[in-house]
Amino acid sequence: MKAAKTVTTEDPRLSEVFDKLLGTLRNFIRENRITHEEYRRAVAFLAEVGQKGEVSLICDVFVEVTVDEVANNGRGGTITTIEGPFYVPNAPAMKSPCELPHRPDEKGPVLFLSGVVRSPNGDPLPGTILDLWQSDQQGRYSHFDIPEAVAPYNLRARVAVDHNGKFDVKTRLPGPYEIPKAGPTGALLAAMGRHAWRPAHLHMKIGRQGYRNLTTQVFMNNDPWLESDVVEGAVKSALIVDPVKHDDPDDLRQKNLTEPYYTLTYDFFLEPVIAKAA
Numbered sequence: 001m002k003a004a005k006t007v008t009t010e011d012p013r014l015s016e017v018f019d020k021l022l023g024t025l026r027n028f029i030r031e032n033r034i035t036h037e038e039y040r041r042a043v044a045f046l047a048e049v050g051q052k053g054e055v056s057l058i059c060d061v062f063v064e065v066t067v068d069e070v071a072n073n074g075r076g077g078t079i080t081t082i083e084g085p086f087y088v089p090n091a092p093a094m095k096s097p098c099e100l101p102h103r104p105d106e107k108g109p110v111l112f113l114s115g116v117v118r119s120p121n122g123d124p125l126p127g128t129i130l131d132l133w134q135s136d137q138q139g140r141y142s143h144f145d146i147p148e149a150v151a152p153y154n155l156r157a158r159v160a161v162d163h164n165g166k167f168d169v170k171t172r173l174p175g176p177y178e179i180p181k182a183g184p185t186g187a188l189l190a191a192m193g194r195h196a197w198r199p200a201h202l203h204m205k206i207g208r209q210g211y212r213n214l215t216t217q218v219f220m221n222n223d224p225w226l227e228s229d230v231v232e233g234a235v236k237s238a239l240i241v242d243p244v245k246h247d248d249p250d251d252l253r254q255k256n257l258t259e260p261y262y263t264l265t266y267d268f269f270l271e272p273v274i275a276k277a278a
Helices: 012-031 036-051 055-062 064-071 184-191 249-254
Strands: 093-095 110-118 129-134 156-160 166-172 201-207 214-220 244-246 261-265
Touching: 036 055, 036 184, 055 064, 055 184, 129 166, 156 166
Parallel strands: 093 156, 110 261
Antiparallel strands: 110 166, 129 156, 129 201, 201 214, 244 261
């Protein structure tokens, strides 16, 4: 008789977390007396989520806020929030001052975004890269709602700050939008009586050697969906900003603009990486 093979655990952390998740799920089923019909409906729903390519979407809507909360508990510097499902790596590299890539007929008011990336004591941090992405005025993202062939990396770029840690970026004012709702995620929200809207915002991932990477968003004040973002907990008061409108005719002529534009200034503070003791 052959001896049974010893099963080795390749990833102890995975085993620990999965066992706890399974235990929590089994207790949930018992406590809520989930029927076999309800179980089968749940399995079919999860299968549809995978088939429709909405795994990232549904997890980011319902779970990512909690992951961000745990990962950044006690963190210093600018407040973090979710990355969301619309990030695309390897956006064009640019240097401040710059204008984000956009279509020739890009709609919406011009927005001049500026600020300084600083250490906790206020010192500027040259060498920082701001990975910026946003929706257009209609709430559409390149690579998702805007085909890459039509507008590659529309309103996306990795911007290097100047020698004073300052960034000056010309872009467009983003618009609020509904997350994709034609698939299972939208059906679930509708079944719970919830809308699918996100308030207007700008995304950024900010990185510099020797400091913790920062992923956050800034939200436009007075947006009608600020108080009821479909991603509960993503909007934080310290991340709500007030773009300033400019409509002086002489000023517009100097900037070669025919419509009012907006300015927004926001400084970001990065937390240093603390070396672990040997």
